[in-house]
Amino acid sequence: MKVAIYYFSGTGNTELTVKKWASEAEKNNIQCDLFRFEEITDMKIDISGYDKVGIAYPIHAFNAPRIVLKSAKKIVKSKTIKPFFTIMVSGEYMNLNHSSHLKLMSILKKRNLFLESEYHYLMPYNMIFRHTEKRAFDMFKTMNSLVELDVVDYLVNGKLHRLNKHKWARPIIWTFRIEQVYGPFYGKMLRINKDKCIKCMKCVNSCPLQNIEFKNDKFKFHWQCTLCARCSFNCPTNAFFTGFLQLWKVNGKYKFSEPKEVEIDKHPKYCKKSYIRYYKEAADRLGTEQK
Ligand SMILES: Cc1cc2nc3c(=O)[nH]c(=O)nc-3n(C[C@H](O)[C@H](O)[C@H](O)COP(=O)(O)O)c2cc1C
Ligand code: SF4
Ligand code: SF4
Incomplete structure (x- = not known):
């Protein structure tokens, strides 16, 4: 196959x-x-x-x-x-x-x-x-x-x-298809904090739709964004301002390895029910203990 x-x-x-x-x-x-x-x-x-x-x-x-x-x-x-x-x-x-x-x-x-x-x-x-x-x-x-x-x-x-x-x-x-409507505006509204930016060009080079351009020492944003968050998530200095979604911005990769230190969970209740359901369904399917 x-x-x-x-x-x-x-x-x-x-x-x-x-x-x-x-x-x-x-x-x-x-x-x-x-x-x-x-x-x-x-x-x-x-x-x-x-x-x-x-x-x-x-x-x-x-x-x-x-x-x-x-x-x-x-x-x-x-x-x-x-x-x-x-x-x-x-x-x-x-x-x-x-x-x-x-x-x-x-x-x-x-x-x-x-x-x-x-x-x-x-x-x-x-x-x-x-x-x-x-x-x-x-x-x-x-x-x-x-x-x-x-x-x-x-x-x-x-x-x-x-x-x-x-x-x-x-x-x-259908009502929530914000990306179809809002995506291009989001892409156009992105801004970079010049004091934080180290000009590594990670954002420019990794944008899947070439929405970010760097020309004559200036960043320019276009109308092509697919709201993937790759640019702001992977920026090493958290230099992005993401317009209306600034409050919701998450920056930095996860390690995906066993953490050595205990971290306080700031959102222990968020999505709790859906997470419990996911882990229950997973445990049932895998025949393991639920997390
Ligand atoms: C613009 C945007 C909208 C999102 N909307 C939802 C959503 O409606 N429901 C959800 O469960 N996760 C939502 N997420 C979270 C992503 O689906 C989740 O972080 C996913 O693991 C990202 O996968 P990726 O790393 O392959 O992009 C959203 C993320 C972004 C950037
Ligand atoms: S990824 Fe961040 S630090 Fe690198 S060029 Fe873009 S905004 Fe500047
Ligand atoms: S990396 Fe993703 S979120 Fe950033 S501008 Fe490009 S398409 Fe939009």
């Missing part, structure tokens, strides 16, 4: 997840090729050589990021009906998130691709607040264990996985 996973990742969580899918597939003698949407410069994506196609993305305001929807339109219509699966990565395990692929499904249906199986992994937030390293590492470990199970269940044994949906998902997620 040959599998292709096309993905977008803003701050690296989705990338970690798909890399785990690919390495588990390889362990099970299944070829799994990974493609970053932002690196595909061709106008057409040919999936004819693959038996299954995966689409992976971080959830942005209950939806798939704009860059994913736009790139999915490049997929060439398959001659035969082909299965696809989604890998969603988010900061909350809300049922509303489980329908984030509605628009994607309609785009792919026109290309003869039908949703077969769906997966949702919890990974640490890159918006709203920063998790403790302990919480981030717990999420990372759980994602790894679940992927090991999912790859064997789905790619090896053909067992499908479906997520529970919220009954009002369709109108709610």
Whole structure:
């Protein structure tokens, strides 16, 4: 079997997840090729050589990021009906998130691709607040264990996985598609604190849509933003001002290793119910003790 996973990742969580899918597939003698949407410069994506196609993305305001929807339109219509699966990565395990692929499904249906199986992994937030390293590492470990199970269940044994949906998902997620409307404004409103900036150009070079330009010793922002948070999250000096979302900005990579020091959790109640549900479902599926 040959599998292709096309993905977008803003701050690296989705990338970690798909890399785990690919390495588990390889362990099970299944070829799994990974493609970053932002690196595909061709106008057409040919999936004819693959038996299954995966689409992976971080959830942005209950939806798939704009860059994913736009790139999915490049997929060439398959001659035969082909299965696809989604890998969603988010900061909350809300049922509303489980329908984030509605628009994607309609785009792919026109290309003869039908949703077969769906997966949702919890990974640490890159918006709203920063998790403790302990919480981030717990999420990372759980994602790894679940992927090991999912790859064997789905790619090896053909067992499908479906997520529970919220009954009002369709109108709610349509209302919250802030990225479609607000993304370009957010990108244009980004500002850099010159006193903090060390001109490392990480933001300029890593923006997936070339929204940040550095010319004549000045930063210029365009209207192309996909709200991925990569620029502000990875800025080594926290020099970004992110407009309306400044209060929600999270800066700095997680270590994804066992923390040596105890850190006080400043948001112990946030999303508590959805996290408990996620860890319970994960423990049931893995046959382990709940966290
Ligand atoms: C603009 C924006 C909107 C987001 N909206 C949601 C959301 O609606 N639900 C959620 O659970 N997480 C949301 N998140 C959190 C991301 O889905 C989460 O941090 C994810 O792990 C990021 O994956 P990445 O590192 O591959 O970009 C949002 C993040 C951003 C930047
Ligand atoms: S990543 Fe931060 S420090 Fe580096 S150039 Fe951009 S704003 Fe300046
Ligand atoms: S400007 Fe920043 S948030 Fe917007 S697409 Fe580029 S890296 Fe992502």
